Each structure stands twice: as C-alpha cells, then as structure tokens.
Amino acid sequence: MDFTVDPNLSDLINSTTHKWIFVGGKGGVGKTTSSCSIAIQMATKQPEKQFLLISTDPAHNLSDAFGEKFGKDARKVTGMENLSCMEIDPSAALKDMNDMAVAQNNSNGSNGGLADMLGGGGALADLTGSIPGIDEALSFMEVMKHIKKQEEGEMSYDCVIFDTAPTGHTLRFLQLPTTLTKLLDKFGEMTSKLGPMLNSLTGGGNMDLTGQMNELKVNVEKIREQFTDPDLTTFVCVCISEFLSLYETERLIQELNSYDMEVSSIIVNQLLFAEYDEEHNCKRCQSRWKMQKKYLSQIDDLYEDFHVVKMPLCAGEIRGLNNLKKFSQFLYKEYDPVADGKVIYELEDKK
Amino acid sequence: MSAELSAAEKQKILRERRKQKFAKVGGSGRLNKIVGKSDSLLSTESPLDQKASLKTSSSGDNSASTTEMEQLINNVHNTPKTSNSTKNEPEIDPALKAQLDIFKQFAQQQQQEEQFAGAPGLNGSATGAGAGASGLPEMPDLFSQLAKGFPGADGTGAGSGADIFGGANPFMDAAPMVPPEVVQYHTSTLNQFKARNTFIKWVFILLPYMYFVTHPEFLATLSTENTFLIQLFSKNNFFTVLTTLEIISISLYYQFKQKLSKKTKVTATSESKILGLLKMIPEGIIPIRNLHGKVNLVFQYLDVFNLFVVDLCFCLIVMGIMTYVHNLH
Numbered sequence: 053m054d055f056t057v058d059p060n061l062s063d064l065i066n067s068t069t070h071k072w073i074f075v076g077g078k079g080g081v082g083k084t085t086s087s088c089s090i091a092i093q094m095a096t097k098q099p100e101k102q103f104l105l106i107s108t109d110p111a112h113n114l115s116d117a118f119g120e121k122f123g124k125d126a127r128k129v130t131g132m133e134n135l136s137c138m139e140i141d142p143s144a145a146l147k148d149m150n151d152m153a154v155a156q157n158n159s160n161g162s163n164g165g166l167a168d169m170l171g172g173g174g175a176l177a178d179l180t181g182s183i184p185g186i187d188e189a190l191s192f193m194e195v196m197k198h199i200k201k202q203e204e205g206e207m208s209y210d211c212v213i214f215d216t217a218p219t220g221h222t223l224r225f226l227q228l229p230t231t232l233t234k235l236l237d238k239f240g241e242m243t244s245k246l247g248p249m250l251n252s253l254t255g256g257g258n259m260d261l262t263g264q265m266n267e268l269k270v271n272v273e274k275i276r277e278q279f280t281d282p283d284l285t286t287f288v289c290v291c292i293s294e295f296l297s298l299y300e301t302e303r304l305i306q307e308l309n310s311y312d313m314e315v316s317s318i319i320v321n322q323l324l325f326a327e328y329d330e331e332h333n334c335k336r337c338q339s340r341w342k343m344q345k346k347y348l349s350q351i352d353d354l355y356e357d358f359h360v361v362k363m364p365l366c367a368g369e370i371r372g373l374n375n376l377k378k379f380s381q382f383l384y385k386e387y388d389p390v391a392d393g394k395v396i397y398e399l400e401d402k403k
Numbered sequence: 404m405s406a407e408l409s410a411a412e413k414q415k416i417l418r419e420r421r422k423q424k425f426a427k428v429g430g431s432g433r434l435n436k437i438v439g440k441s442d443s444l445l446s447t448e449s450p451l452d453q454k455a456s457l458k459t460s461s462s463g464d465n466s467a468s469t470t471e472m473e474q475l476i477n478n479v480h481n482t483p484k485t486s487n488s489t490k491n492e493p494e495i496d497p498a499l500k501a502q503l504d505i506f507k508q509f510a511q512q513q514q515q516e517e518q519f520a521g522a523p524g525l526n527g528s529a530t531g532a533g534a535g536a537s538g539l540p541e542m543p544d545l546f547s548q549l550a551k552g553f554p555g556a557d558g559t560g561a562g563s564g565a566d567i568f569g570g571a572n573p574f575m576d577a578a579p580m581v582p583p584e585v586v587q588y589h590t591s592t593l594n595q596f597k598a599r600n601t602f603i604k605w606v607f608i609l610l611p612y613m614y615f616v617t618h619p620e621f622l623a624t625l626s627t628e629n630t631f632l633i634q635l636f637s638k639n640n641f642f643t644v645l646t647t648l649e650i651i652s653i654s655l656y657y658q659f660k661q662k663l664s665k666k667t668k669v670t671a672t673s674e675s676k677i678l679g680l681l682k683m684i685p686e687g688i689i690p691i692r693n694l695h696g697k698v699n700l701v702f703q704y705l706d707v708f709n710l711f712v713v714d715l716c717f718c719l720i721v722m723g724i725m726t727y728v729h730n731l732h
Contacts, residue, residue: 302433303434303449303450316418
C-alpha cells in the first residue's frame with residue numbers, strides 16, 4: 053500500500069487520542085517556538101478541549117515566548133480560552149514540600165527522628181534541591197499528579213504538551229519510569245526486611261512506607277504504559293538542517309525507539325528557502341541555503357516515513373501570541389515558499 | 404486507495420515501515436550514513452544496537468562452544484611447568500617431604516572433587532566413569548591458590564619474596580591443574596569414540612560375521628580354493644577371529660585415548676576417584692611399592708577384559724537369535 057506522507061502535523065493536531073506530546077531536540081533549534089505553535093494549533097482546531105503546555109526546561113522560555121509570566125501553577129494564556137501554560141520551578145516546588153513537611157512535623161510534635169536531626173527538613177530541602185536530575189524528577193511528579201487526576205476523573209486537561217529541555221535532560225526524564233521501577237523494587241525488598249527499623253529512623257511517625265511505595269510503583273507503571281502507547285504519546289523532534297543537529301536528532305530518535313516511545317514527526321526549523329526569495333537573496337543566504345539543502349536531502353532520505361515539516365526562518369523573533377499564531381499555521385498546512393513567502397516578513401515587532 | 408485509509412491506519416502502516424527500516428539498516432548503519440558523508444569523528448554506536456546486544460547476551464547458551472574448549476585446552480598446554488629444577492632444589496627432610504606430599508595430594512583431590520560425578524561408563528569401567536559436572540557448590544580452592552604461590556608485596560601473583568619453603572615450593576611441582584571442563588570434555592570425547600567404535604564393530608563386522616558363521620550353507624557355496632574365507636567363517640576359528648578383532652579395536656581405542664590425553668593433559672588419576680585416593684597415600688606407609696601404578700595397571704586390564712566380555716556377550720546373543728531363526732526356517 054503506497055501513499056505519501058503528509059509534510060505537516062495535521063494528523064497530530066487533529067488527533068483526539070493523544071494525551072502526551074513531547075517536543076524536544078538539541079539546544080537552540082526552536083523547541084519552545086515549536087511546542088507553543090503545536091499547542092496553539094491544537095487549541096485552535098479543537099476548541100472544545102483543554103490543553104496544557106508545560107515547560108520542563110530549567111531555563112524556562114514559555115513566559116518569553118508568549119510575552120507573559122507563567123508560574124508553577126497552570127494559568128490560561130491571554131487570548132486563548134482552552135490553552136494554559138505552566139513552568140515548573142524546582143526550588144519553589146521543593147520549598148512547598150519542605151513547608152508541608154515542617155508543618156506536619158510541628159503538628160505531630162518532635163519525635164527525635166531523622167527530620168528533626170536535619171533541622172526540621174530545611175537542610176534536607178537545600179540538599180535535595182541541588183541534586184542533578186531533580187528538575188526532571190519534579191516534572192515527572194507533575195505528570196504523575198495529572199495521571200492520578202485522570203484516574204480519578206478530575207483531569208482538567210485533555211492533552212499535555214511538554215516543552216522539554218535539551219536532549220540529555222529529556223532522555224533522563226523519559227528513563228525515570230524504568231529507573232524508578234527498579235529502585236522501588238529494590239527498596240521494597242529492603243523495607244520488607246528493615247521496615248520497623250526504618251520507621252524508627254524516620255521519627256516513628258505512622259508512615260506506611262510499603263503502602264506508599266506500592267502506590268508510587270503502580271503510578272509509575274501506569275505512566276510507563278501510557279508513554280509507550282503510540283496512540284497516547286508521541287515525541288516531536290525539532291532540528292535544523294545542519295550536520296550536528298541531524299546527528300543529534302537521529303541519536304535522539306534511536307534512543308526514544310529503545311524506550312519504545314513513538315516518534316513520527318520531525319520539524320526542520322530555520323530554513324532559508326533562498327532560491328524562492330528573489331528580493332532578499334544575498335550571497336551568504338545562498339551559500340547557507342545550499343548547505344541546508346544538502347542536509348535536507350539526507351533528512352528526506354532517512355526520514356521517508358516520518359512527517360517532516362519544513363519551517364522557514366523568519367525575519368524577526370517569533371514572540372507573542374500573534375506571531376506564534378502566524379508561524380504555527382505552517383505546522384497544519386505546509387509552508388509554500390512562493391505563496392507564503394511574505395508572511396515571514398509580517399511578524400510584529402515586540403516592543 | 405490512500406483516501407480510504409483512516410489517519411489511525413496510516414499511522415499504523417507508517418509505524419511498521421519505520422520499524423522495518425530501522426531493523427534492516429540498524430542504528431549504527433543509519434548513524435554511519437550521516438557521519439560518513441561529513442567526514443566526522445563522532446561515534447556511530449547506536450543505543451538500539453546496545454539494547455539488542457544486551458538482549459542476546461542475557462539469553463545466550465551457557466555450554467562451552469568448541470572454540471572455547473580449544474582455548475581451555477590451549478591454556479592447559481600453555482601453563483608453564485612450574486617445577487623448580489633439581490639443581491636449585493635444596494634437600495628437604497624426608498618427614499617434611501611426606502607431609503608436603505600429603506598436602507599436595509589434598510590439593511589435587513580438591514580439584515578432582517569438583518570434577519567427579521560418579522556416572523558409570525558404557526561398560527562400567529573405572530576409566531569410563533563420567534567426570535561430568537559435579538553438583539558440589541564451588542568452594543574457594545585454598546590449596547590450589549597455595550599451589551600457585553603466595554602473592555607478592557604488590558598483591559599480584561606469586562612473589563619470590565614470600566616463598567616460605569626457601570626457594571623450593573613443592574606445591575609448584577604439581578602437574579598443572581586441569582580445569583574440570585577439560586576433564587569433562589576428555590571423558591565425553593572418549594565415550595563418544597567408544598560408542599562409535601562399538602557401533603561400527605557390532606553392526607558392520609560382528610553382525611555379518613555371525614550371520615555367515617551361523618549359516619553353514621554359505622561355506623558350501625565357497626570354492627575350495629578360497630581357503631582364507633573358509634577358514635575365516637569356520638566355527639572352529641570363531642574365537643581366534645574374535646580375539647583378533649578385539650585386539651585391533653582395543654588398540655585403536657587406546658591409541659585414541661593416548662592422543663587425547665596428550666592434548667588435554669588429563670591422566671588416569673584425574674579421571675578415577677580410587678586412583679586419586681591412592682595417590683594421596685605417601686610412599687612407605689603401605690608395604691607395596693608403587694601401589695598407585697599397580698592399581699592403574701589392574702584397572703587397564705579390567706578395562707580391556709570388560710570390552711572383550713561385552714563383545715562376546717553380543718556375539719552369543721546374536722548367535723542364539725540367528726540360530727533360532729535359522730532353525731525355524
């Protein structure tokens with residue numbers, strides 16, 4: 053059965069089954085712009101549904117992309133009724149956890165346990181906040197919260213889009229279900245042998261460690277199942293038409309395949325299409341476009357069965373809802389350098 | 404045709420195509436395509452290939468392959484003879500020497516304990532005792548470690564400075580320890596040869612021979628000038644022919660055994676538990692000189708006798724059946 057693969061994301065944008073969409077790639081290729089664009093298109097094409105865009109990048113950009121401040125609590129984007137954004141702040145999340153722990157400790161009274169030894173949990177919070185990978189862990193906790201709400205029927209959002217950190221961080225985040233499952237299994241073995249002793253170490257509080265771990269394990273397993281279901285989860289790779297980006301994209305796709313995660317779409321950003329632009333066609337642009345075409349042909353060859361979306365390099369920055377809307381339309385209907393060439397010069401200046 | 408396909412069906416087909424393409428070329432192949440065209444030095448190791456290799460190694464076969472066995476055998480050959488030259492060996496007190504002999508034999512015995520399985524061979528001979536994998540758990544072999552010598556100051560190997568025997572280490576005089584896998588290989592190869600030998604002997608030589616011996620009318624068809632064949636198939640010469648055949652067959656067997664022992668360095672002592680125990684008894688305790696050697700010889704004779712008796716029994720049974728069938732007709 054032969055058919056051409058659409059060079060756009062219309063299938064994904066119109067999808068009614070996807071719950072988790074990850075957008076990732078090497079640093080500086082346009083992940084935030086692409087994730088915002090996907091979120092805007094999905095919200096526009098499916099107005100009856102609610103969408104949430106979460107940034108898991110410690111160096112958050114969503115606020116800059118939309119031109120308004122977002123925090124750790126989801127907030128609707130100004131001008132969009134069904135799109136909310138959230139930037140997970142590890143230090144703030146840890147502080148919340150710490151405050152809760154201190155409050156609990158104070159209400160239970162001091163039991164001389166480990167929490168007391170660490171100064172009511174403050175030192176513990178400082179320690180854990182600087183552990184590498186804590187950002188990914190907190191993002192993961194956020195995902196678990198949403199899954200739990202989904203199970204309980206309280207899910208506020210039909211689809212969650214993740215603007216991920218550069219490749220390495222994202223892969224660590226995606227490995228978490230497997231890592232956590234192994235850790236929990238080991239911990240389970242330990243607690244079954246040392247249960248009472250552990251309880252006394254933690255202050256003798258009524259902590260049902262085994263119960264909590266089992267619950268955590270169940271939740272982690274659910275997440276793993278959902279992340280490996282191609283109808284529920286997909287990963288959109290963003291790259292530019294250069295050697296290192298192509299190499300990194302291929303490695304990322306292979307790594308994701310090894311986690312059984314679906315990758316079916318690739319966005320190639322910052323393309324010059326110099327030969328179609330007669331008015332603005334300097335020697336440098338021609339030379340760069342020639343280089344980009346070389347890698348584009350490799351991309352077309354390697355990713356024949358992927359949705360490869362070719363996006364133009366715009367004349368200005370893609371910041372603010374209006375500019376993002378103009379840019380995002382090319383995800384739904386592929387960019388035609390002849391017909392749509394003027395759009396890239398029509399971006400509003402953000403003052 | 405594509406218009407009839409739903410988006411979900413299209414995605415499914417595309418997914419299958421992608422899987423097939425990745426499986427066909429492989430992760431490293433795809434990275435090579437990218438890297439090769441740009442003359443880059445970036446790694447082309449693929450996480451997909453690593454995952455595949457992890458899967459295959461975890462479900463791999465544990466039995467030693469032929470190449471591994473040959474390597475083990477080569478290692479036995481390459482183990483340097485660690486015995487000190489007699490010139491350098493100082494004189495040791497005979498009582499101490501006897502004690503050292505006991506320790507030496509303990510070390511060898513521990514090695515044999517790991518190999519001995521106790522399964523009888525094809526004809527119940529002692530040498531055929533299967534030296535299969537023992538069910539004993541692996542114990543740290545302190546004596547074999549002693550036999551290798553004490554570690555040097557840096558903790559590596561036998562150090563010359565830590566030799567408590569003042570230059571002559573009797574443990575080092577022991578023959579190189581043969582790995583149990585090699586002994587197992589030796590025994591199984593020997594048994595295989597014995598079985599093939601017996602099969603060929605019985606099916607292609609003894610069976611037809613017994614037929615002609617039990618059918619005298621065949622002799623009548625032979626020309627009187629053909630005295631060799633007449634003599635061969637005559638009942639009077641049955642035992643002569645059988646003995647000749649046995650000598651040839653046993654010679655072949657022992658030739659093969661010698662050749663194999665040279666290759667694997669497995670001796671009768673390592674094969675047989677009784678001989679191993681006897682080896683532990685130092686000279687002078689029992690008033691029989693070279694008891695070990697004599698018992699070894701007895702076992703060899705027993706082995707030969709066993710082989711002969713088994714073939715004779717086979718001939719008698721076949722003779723009985725053929726005579727009965729012949730008389731029926």
